[in-house]
Every structure is written in structure tokens, then in C-alpha cells.
Amino acid sequence: MTTAKRDAYTPETLLAVAVRVFNERGYDGTSMEHLSRAAGISKSSIYHHVAGKEELLRRAVSRALDGLFGILDEPGAATGRAIERVEYVTRRTVEVLTTELPHVTLLLRVRGNTRTERWALERRREFDQRVSDLLKDAVAEGDLRADVDIRLATRLLFGMVNSIVEWYRPQPGGSPDGDQLAETVVRLALDGMRAPGR
Amino acid sequence: MTTAKRDAYTPETLLAVAVRVFNERGYDGTSMEHLSRAAGISKSSIYHHVAGKEELLRRAVSRALDGLFGILDEPGAATGRAIERVEYVTRRTVEVLTTELPHVTLLLRVRGNTRTERWALERRREFDQRVSDLLKDAVAEGDLRADVDIRLATRLLFGMVNSIVEWYRPQPGGSPDGDQLAETVVRLALDGMRAPGR
DNA sequence: GTCTATACCGTGATAGAC
DNA sequence: GTCTATCACGGTATAGAC
Numbered sequence: 001m002t003t004a005k006r007d008a009y010t011p012e013t014l015l016a017v018a019v020r021v022f023n024e025r026g027y028d029g030t031s032m033e034h035l036s037r038a039a040g041i042s043k044s045s046i047y048h049h050v051a052g053k054e055e056l057l058r059r060a061v062s063r064a065l066d067g068l069f070g071i072l073d074e075p076g077a078a079t080g081r082a083i084e085r086v087e088y089v090t091r092r093t094v095e096v097l098t099t100e101l102p103h104v105t106l107l108l109r110v111r112g113n114t115r116t117e118r119w120a121l122e123r124r125r126e127f128d129q130r131v132s133d134l135l136k137d138a139v140a141e142g143d144l145r146a147d148v149d150i151r152l153a154t155r156l157l158f159g160m161v162n163s164i165v166e167w168y169r170p171q172p173g174g175s176p177d178g179d180q181l182a183e184t185v186v187r188l189a190l191d192g193m194r195a196p197g198r
Numbered sequence: 199m200t201t202a203k204r205d206a207y208t209p210e211t212l213l214a215v216a217v218r219v220f221n222e223r224g225y226d227g228t229s230m231e232h233l234s235r236a237a238g239i240s241k242s243s244i245y246h247h248v249a250g251k252e253e254l255l256r257r258a259v260s261r262a263l264d265g266l267f268g269i270l271d272e273p274g275a276a277t278g279r280a281i282e283r284v285e286y287v288t289r290r291t292v293e294v295l296t297t298e299l300p301h302v303t304l305l306l307r308v309r310g311n312t313r314t315e316r317w318a319l320e321r322r323r324e325f326d327q328r329v330s331d332l333l334k335d336a337v338a339e340g341d342l343r344a345d346v347d348i349r350l351a352t353r354l355l356f357g358m359v360n361s362i363v364e365w366y367r368p369q370p371g372g373s374p375d376g377d378q379l380a381e382t383v384v385r386l387a388l389d390g391m392r393a394p395g396r
Numbered sequence: 397g398t399c400t401a402t403a404c405c406g407t408g409a410t411a412g413a414c
Numbered sequence: 415g416t417c418t419a420t421c422a423c424g425g426t427a428t429a430g431a432c
Contacts, residue, residue, distance in 0.1 A: 159364065
């Protein structure tokens with residue numbers, strides 16, 4: 001046993017600790033001292049694994065962004081009527097949000113003080129734009145009511161979806177209640193947006 | 199002219215500057231140095247007006263909380279069918295949110311690291327609970343669909359409403375587009391929650 | 397009411413031993 | 415891979431002159 005003794009940190013396992021603390025105290029409110037105490041190792045040991053605080057943030061939001069953009073590449077987001085694609089993306093976003101909860105939470109709270117944060121904000125806007133285009137298509141196909149501004153509807157829809165990170169906590173038993181949550185969101189939000197008679 | 203020369207800061211005018219910077223950089227990301235530069239006076243001059251950074255936060259979130267709780271004391275929130283009271287509170291919340299935008303934005307972003315922040319979070323939960331009770335009444339009166347969890351519906355509804363602070367900016371002309379926004383929110387969110395046939 | 401100067405501590409990050 | 419010790423800097427806050 002060459003590498004066997006106890007569990008040593010890797011950038012990956014350290015990230016899990018960091019993301020948890022970032023979400024508890026906020027990124028700016030978290031010091032390397034906080035992280036070292038939470039991880040049970042010294043500050044300098046953290047620097048052995050990662051270049052610094054910002055790298056931990058970058059790794060975390062990258063993972064969240066990969067999950068979100070991955071949705072847009074799935075078949076369900078690219079085929080069928082636009083209204084169905086909107087519904088699919090909404091449902092899947094809720095799922096990614098619950099499965100990647102800590103990373104997405106961090107992404108949604110980024111302010112823009114550092115380069116990494118500004119990059120994250122930019123990519124978020126890009127995702128929102130892609131979804132907004134989907135809704136636009138659904139209006140053009142006559143499935144979404146045309147009397148509501150598309151940009152506004154997108155913002156409100158994803159405002160509702162994103163707010164889930166503020167209270168959702170996965171069940172210890174691992175029950176798949178993320179699906180049921182997605183179902184409720186689709187009913188509450190999308191039903192109000194459908195064109196009359198559709 | 200005894201007090202005439204230029205414009206000297208008061209706790210009130212200083213608060214306006216502080217809230218703006220807090221919202222731009224985040225509360226934790228804002229230093230007294232940032233505030234002093236934004237206000238155009240030195241750090242120590244700020245301490246002449248307020249006890250410190252946290253007092254500025256307390257004043258700001260207090261104003262937001264006063265606005266929100268004030269809604270619950272209005273006649274429209276206390277009379278009529280519960281569904282109408284829910285609609286009234288939703289509409290008025292959007293209005294308070296747009297008129298007190300900077301203060302409410304700050305309130306919705308507090309994390310809980312200081313005593314003031316924890317107090318703010320507690321009062322927010324209290325407000326949410328009051329609204330949730332309203333929705334519960336509306337279900338009991340048969341106006342809201344009973345197949346959706348009340349707590350969940352409240353959270354999603356106010357998740358949508360609260361997300362407005364992330365993008366809404368008042369128009370320079372001062373047009374009352376807050377009313378129109380409230381109308382859209384009520385249609386999108388509440389229409390999906392109504393009991394079938396009502 | 398505002399300033400300069402400063403106290404004092406916590407910050408992110410590094411050096412080098414083990 | 416982890417540690418102790420340390421650095422340079424920026425953080426909140428105060429003292430006291432004007």
C-alpha cells in the first residue's frame with residue numbers, strides 16, 4: 001500500500017468542503033482560515049492543492065455551468081415543438097439544480113467582483129438568452145400567449161426556478177423528489193403562460 | 199445662512215450611497231474604503247454619521263422590512279376572500295419591491311454572518327409565513343388548487359416575485375411600469391395556482 | 397463635519413522544515 | 415501532504431487637529 005494511510009485531500013474533495021462553506025458564509029464572507037478549519041487542515045495545506053480561493057470558485061461554478069449548458073445539448077431540447085422544448089429545459093433545469101445544488105447555488109450568488117465572477121455572470125446571461133430564444137419560438141408557433149413580453153416571461157420563469165436553491169435540501173433517503181418538484185414548477189409557471197385554448 | 203455652504207452628509211443621504219455600493223459589490227465585498235470613495239469623504243468621516251458598516255446594513259434592511267410588513271396591515275390584505283388577499287399582497291409586494299428596490303435587494307441577499315443579518319433572515323421568514331397562511335386560507339375556501347403543497351407554492355410564487363430585484367431597473371422617466379409588472383406576475387404565477395373552474 | 401494619522405487585527409499567500 | 419512561522423496588505427475602527 002503506497003498511498004494508503006488515511007484520507008488525504010485532493011482538489012476534488014477539497015472543493016466539496018469549500019463549496020459548502022462558500023454557500024454558508026458567502027464567497028466574500030469566507031476566508032482561507034474558515035476553509036482550513038472546515039477542512040481540518042492548515043491554510044498552507046490548501047495551497048498545496050489549489051492555487052487559491054478563486055480557483056475553488058472557478059471549479060465550482062464551472063461544474064454548475066457544465067450541467068446547465070449540457071441540457072441544451074440533449075435531444076429533448078432540440079427536437080419537437082418549441083413549447084415542448086421549453087417544458088423539457090425547464091424540467092431538466094430543476095433536476096440539474098437539485099442534483100448539483102451546491103455548485104448551482106454558488107453560481108447564482110456570484111456578484112462580479114473578480115474576473116472569475118464576471119466570467120460566470122457572462123455565461124449565465126448566455127444560458128438565459130438561449131432559453132429566451134426557445135420561448136420566442138414557442139410564441140411564434142402559437143403555443144405561448146403573445147400578450148406577455150418574452151424577455152420578462154423568461155426572467156420570471158427562471159426567477160422561480162432558480163429560487164429553489166434558497167430552500168431545497170436533498171432528502172437523506174435519496175428519494176427522487178426532484179422530479180415531483182419539476183412537475184409542480186412546470187404546472188405553476190408554464191400553465192400561466194400557455195396560449196388560451198392550447 | 200448658518201448651515202449653508204454645500205451639501206453635508208446625513209445618516210440618510212449616506213445610507214443611499216452605501217446601499218448602492220452594497221448592492222454592486224455585495225455587503226461582505228464592500229469595505230469602508232469603497233464606501234468612502236463612493237461618498238467622496240474619508241473613512242473616518244463616515245464614522246461621524248454612523249457607528250459602522252453594520253448600522254448601514256441594519257438601516258437599509260429595516261426600511262425594506264417596514265415596507266413589506268406594511269402591506270399586511272393594509273385593508274386589502276385583511277378583507278375579502280383569501281384568494282383576493284393573496285392577489286393583493288402579491289401585487290403590492292411587487293410594487294414595494296420596485297419602489298424600495300435597493301433596500302429590498304439588499305434584504306434578499308443577506309447571508310447570516312452577523313447578528314443584523316440573522317435578525318433580517320428571521321423577519322423574512324416571518325413575512326413568508328404570514329403569506330403562506332393566506333394561501334392556506336385560499337385553499338380552504340376552494341379557490342386555490344389543493345393538489346399542490348402550500349408551502350411549496352408560496353416559495354415558488356415569492357421566488358418568482360423576489361427574483362425581480364435581479365434585473366428590474368426603474369425607468370428614468372418615472373413611468374409606472376411597476377403596476378404592469380405586477381399584473382404580469384399575478385397572471386403568470388397565480389393563474390397556474392387557481393382551482394380548475396374558478 | 398471633515399480631515400490625516402494610526403492602532404490593531406485578519407486577510408490571502410509563501411517559505412521551508414518534516 | 416501537512417505543518418509552523420511569517421510576510422505584506424487591507425480590514426474596521428479610533429484619536430485628535432482643524
